[in-house]
Amino acid sequence: MLGHITLSLPGGVGPLFIGMLFIILGSGLMKPNISNIVGDLYSPTSEKRDAAFSLFYMAVNIGAFVAPFIVSTVGRQVNFHLGFSLAAIGMAFGLITYIVTSRKYIGDIGKQIKSPLQIGEHKTLLKRISLGFAIVLLLVLIAFWTDNLTVQMFVNFISFLGFLIPTCYFVVMIFSKKTKKIERSRVIAYIPLFIGAMMFWTIQEQGAIIMAQYADQRTQLEFLGFSIDPGWFQSVNPFFIVVFSPVFAAIWTKLGSKQPSTPHKFTIGIFLAGLSFLLMTLPGILHGTDTLAHPLWLIGFFFLVTIGELCLSPIGLSATTKLAPKAFAAQTMSVWGLANAAGQGVNAQITPLYGANTEIAYFGIIGGVSVLIALILFFLSPKISSYMRGLH
Numbered sequence: 001m002l003g004h005i006t007l008s009l010p011g012g013v014g015p016l017f018i019g020m021l022f023i024i025l026g027s028g029l030m031k032p033n034i035s036n037i038v039g040d041l042y043s044p045t046s047e048k049r050d051a052a053f054s055l056f057y058m059a060v061n062i063g064a065f066v067a068p069f070i071v072s073t074v075g076r077q078v079n080f081h082l083g084f085s086l087a088a089i090g091m092a093f094g095l096i097t098y099i100v101t102s103r104k105y106i107g108d109i110g111k112q113i114k115s116p117l118q119i120g121e122h123k124t125l126l127k128r129i130s131l132g133f134a135i136v137l138l139l140v141l142i143a144f145w146t147d148n149l150t151v152q153m154f155v156n157f158i159s160f161l162g163f164l165i166p167t168c169y170f171v172v173m174i175f176s177k178k179t180k181k182i183e184r185s186r187v188i189a190y191i192p193l194f195i196g197a198m199m200f201w202t203i204q205e206q207g208a209i210i211m212a213q214y215a216d217q218r219t220q221l222e223f224l225g226f227s228i229d230p231g232w233f234q235s236v237n238p239f240f241i242v243v244f245s246p247v248f249a250a251i252w253t254k255l256g257s258k259q260p261s262t263p264h265k266f267t268i269g270i271f272l273a274g275l276s277f278l279l280m281t282l283p284g285i286l287h288g289t290d291t292l293a294h295p296l297w298l299i300g301f302f303f304l305v306t307i308g309e310l311c312l313s314p315i316g317l318s319a320t321t322k323l324a325p326k327a328f329a330a331q332t333m334s335v336w337g338l339a340n341a342a343g344q345g346v347n348a349q350i351t352p353l354y355g356a357n358t359e360i361a362y363f364g365i366i367g368g369v370s371v372l373i374a375l376i377l378f379f380l381s382p383k384i385s386s387y388m389r390g391l392h
Contacts, residue, residue: 001026001091008085019084032333037110039321044391047256049322050265051249053314058245063090065238072231159345166194166338169331178327182389186323189387190332192380193319194339196266199373200312201343202350203273203366204305207237209347210354210362211298214280220292228295236299240306248310261392262319263381267374269312274370276304280363289356322391 003022006015038056042049067087075083117125139157143149173179173187215230222228252259260268280301283293316336324332354362377384385392 001088001095004084004088004091008081008088010081028334031337032330033110035317035333035336036321036329037106039318040109041106044322047259047392048253050259050315050318051252053318054245054249054252054310057310057314057317058242058249061238061241061245063238065235065242068231068234072229072234076229076231155348158341159348162338162342162345166335166342169328169335169338170194173325173328173332176325176327179325183325185387185389186391187325189384190319190323192377192384193263193266193316194335196270196373196377197312197316197336197339198342198346199370200270200273200308201340202346203277203343203370204309205340205344205347206351207302207305208234209351211301213354214293215298218283218289218293219295219298221295223295233295233298233302236302237306237309240303241310244307244310245314248314257392259392261381261385262315262388263377263384265311265315267378267381269308269310269315270370270377271374272304272308272311274367274372274374276301276308277363277367277370279304279367281360281367284360284363289359323388 003019003024003026006019006022009015035053035056038052039049042052070086071083074086140149143153170187170191174184179187212230212234215233219228219230219233221230280297283289283297287293316339317333320333320336321329350366
């Protein structure tokens with residue numbers, strides 16, 4: 001909320017970075033912990049767990065569906081600072097609702113620290129945090145002194161951290177004395193799921209980058225007599241999520257113990273993501289890349305990637321709460337968020353390759369790689385399931 005209040009103030013680069021800092025801190029504090037609260041409502045073996053996360057995911061995307069219509073319209077027609085202020089007002093209502101109703105509806109869930117710091121560990125933690133800040137500050141100063149403090153350098157650095165941090169966390173969790181033998185096996189099972197999720201998010205997150213550009217520059221914006229604001233396409237993904245999340249929740253509940261395993265659900269999600277990009281090669285192949293594409297192609301992309309998302313993202317949240325070592329519950333949920341960050345780090349490097357001359361190859365190669373990873377995960381699924389040690 002504070003971040004969006006800051007972004008609502010005109011002032012150039014300063015408020016932009018301050019606002020982003022608040023948003024980053026707020027997301028880091030809220031997103032992994034609210035997911036763990038949902039997980040704590042159910043036992044690790046409950047067959048309703050995946051369905052619950054599907055409904056939770058629907059709730060998240062109601063806001064994502066409404067936001068582009070309001071913020072994009074206000075931003076483009078009035079002022080983007082006003083659009084950010086509307087987001088801040090919405091978060092204020094959410095914060096008040098949580099404070100007023102949480103005690104009644106969730107009680108003490110989430111308030112118990114599962115692995116509190118022991119005596120003496122506080123100083124060690126502070127030393128590690130201070131060392132991390134010192135290293136980052138030193139790197140920034142070196143970049144400044146060598147005239148390499150550029151936006152591209154910053155993007156490359158963040159992309160690198162997107163891979164380094166989860167790698168370090170996996171190593172720490174596997175070799176930590178706090179991790180039990182059965183938990184260590186489940187962490188190993190989690191790693192290929194994380195890699196698959198990274199590939200999925202590489203495609204899904206391009207919905208707000210390349211597909212936003214595609215909507216603005218390559219799509220017919222007149223449909224059935226209506227003029228389409230290109231920003232409205234950003235509501236298609238959350239719209240499908242809101243519509244189909246209850247359907248998937250009902251399916252998982254109905255199937256019970258017969259529902260696909262977590263690795264198989266991931267396989268379906270990654271495969272559909274790849275298929276969505278392969279679909280986007282067709283407008284260029286059939287009509288060329290110098291003509292405007294029918295908006296239904298773009299809607300088809302969002303439909304396929306969203307169905308894939310419902311097979312992977314809420315299931316990933318559920319799997320993380322099941323497979324995480326008890327001593328690393330919240331941290332592992334943060335690691336799950338880094339699968340998205342790593343995917344966006346890949347995007348930062350490959351999206352500049354997209355253009356009219358490379359469109360078909362761009363969609364085709366990335367889509368093909370995703371399908372290949374899905375097939376590999378499918379064949380590894382029995383082995384992954386065995387390492388999950390009794391968790392479906």
